Amino acid sequence: MKKMFNLKFIFGMVALLGLVSSMTMGAKATSIVFNQLPGDYEMFQGRNITTDQTTLIDPVSAHVNDTIEGVIYYHNNISGSTANNVKVAVTVPTTASDTQKLGASLWADGVTPITDTVIDGHVIGLSGLTIKSNVPVTLEVVPSSVRWFPERSQTAVALPNGQNGSELFSQNGLNLGNIQGCWEFAGFVMFRVNLKEIPQGTPVIQKSKSAFNDTQHVDARAANAKADDSITYTLVTKNTGTGVAKDYVIVDGINDILDYADVVSISNGGVKVNNSAAANRDDQVLIQYPVVNIGINETVTRTFVVKIKNPVPTTAQNGTAYDFVMFNIYGNNVSINIDKPTTPPSPTPTPTPVPAPTPNPLPATGVNSFGFVGLFGGTLYAIGRKLKSLRSN
Numbered sequence: 001m002k003k004m005f006n007l008k009f010i011f012g013m014v015a016l017l018g019l020v021s022s023m024t025m026g027a028k029a030t031s032i033v034f035n036q037l038p039g040d041y042e043m044f045q046g047r048n049i050t051t052d053q054t055t056l057i058d059p060v061s062a063h064v065n066d067t068i069e070g071v072i073y074y075h076n077n078i079s080g081s082t083a084n085n086v087k088v089a090v091t092v093p094t095t096a097s098d099t100q101k102l103g104a105s106l107w108a109d110g111v112t113p114i115t116d117t118v119i120d121g122h123v124i125g126l127s128g129l130t131i132k133s134n135v136p137v138t139l140e141v142v143p144s145s146v147r148w149f150p151e152r153s154q155t156a157v158a159l160p161n162g163q164n165g166s167e168l169f170s171q172n173g174l175n176l177g178n179i180q181g182c183w184e185f186a187g188f189v190m191f192r193v194n195l196k197e198i199p200q201g202t203p204v205i206q207k208s209k210s211a212f213n214d215t216q217h218v219d220a221r222a223a224n225a226k227a228d229d230s231i232t233y234t235l236v237t238k239n240t241g242t243g244v245a246k247d248y249v250i251v252d253g254i255n256d257i258l259d260y261a262d263v264v265s266i267s268n269g270g271v272k273v274n275n276s277a278a279a280n281r282d283d284q285v286l287i288q289y290p291v292v293n294i295g296i297n298e299t300v301t302r303t304f305v306v307k308i309k310n311p312v313p314t315t316a317q318n319g320t321a322y323d324f325v326m327f328n329i330y331g332n333n334v335s336i337n338i339d340k341p342t343t344p345p346s347p348t349p350t351p352t353p354v355p356a357p358t359p360n361p362l363p364a365t366g367v368n369s370f371g372f373v374g375l376f377g378g379t380l381y382a383i384g385r386k387l388k389s390l391r392s393n
Helices: 007-026 367-392
Strands: 044-048 060-062 067-074 082-091 097-108 111-114 129-141 147-149 174-180 187-197 205-213 230-239 245-248 251-253 261-266 271-274 285-288 292-294 299-308 325-330 332-337
Touching: 044 060, 044 097, 044 129, 067 082, 067 097, 174 187, 205 325, 205 332, 230 292, 251 325, 261 271
Parallel strands: 060 129
Antiparallel strands: 044 067, 067 187, 082 097, 082 174, 097 111, 097 129, 129 187, 147 187, 205 230, 230 299, 245 292, 251 285, 261 299, 271 285, 325 332
């Protein structure tokens, strides 16, 4: 909720609204009420003094070494009443962050503390005052910067009862004394803080990764992935060091995953990047996310989703490529086995008929028998000649 920082304008309105306060809440009230009338401002806002900002806003944007002025608004809504010992307290964060949220409390004797302007049950603006910086910073209260603008005053007046302003940041609060009820008694308390850059230590990045099979509803490492399965990879990056990891780029090599899956979505503005010059095959295609500052002990989570190809490729294995395993490492190894396609059985071949062998022909008779007779006859003739020779001797 924006308001121009112009006290003349703000308090010029209270005279017109004073009658409303008297007629609506004054006669009926039995207890003190702060900041609940239509027209009441957001209780806690700020402006950047360094950039000469003139508008009270929430949140306030700033850089290292900027000075921010915080403004707390109060208004006793009960006309004719007196709120005794009205106190205001501010809490200032003590840790480093690029988003600092300050809180404020307002109370009086017998009045429950409030932290916001609430009208008809609705908080006006935002609760507290948020300061957003470009890098993590700490807040340092500017000494003697606490000022009080009571009763429509355009000029700061001395703090009551000899207080020096440090009470505003204590549990007991800054005591503004007794505040009467009506618009003309509304006022502000202001203070300033400087944004200080923290000494830069050394960031230490820890990476880890997991994968979940959304189709089978299991850890993706616990079951073989099948065609058309959807798998979500989650990258966790944590800074456990003593310094901020500035402009850190989260990247993950996915080339081996792409043997069997296609990327279908990437969170947080991430993109798929070709990196063919990489010596490591797994890093030749990357998932890359926009730069981010990772604060001390801060964890950043990124995701991407892949879908298993259908049909599952049956390309012959070449080293670690096409080995039916999707390998990926981001801090730890995540390997997902792929269900191998079933090869249909080959049909049984029909045997080729073998012709029956042709029998060999039997030895021929007839003409050949004459040869046998001739041989036999020749033998008998030789024997006869031998016998005849013997007898003659």
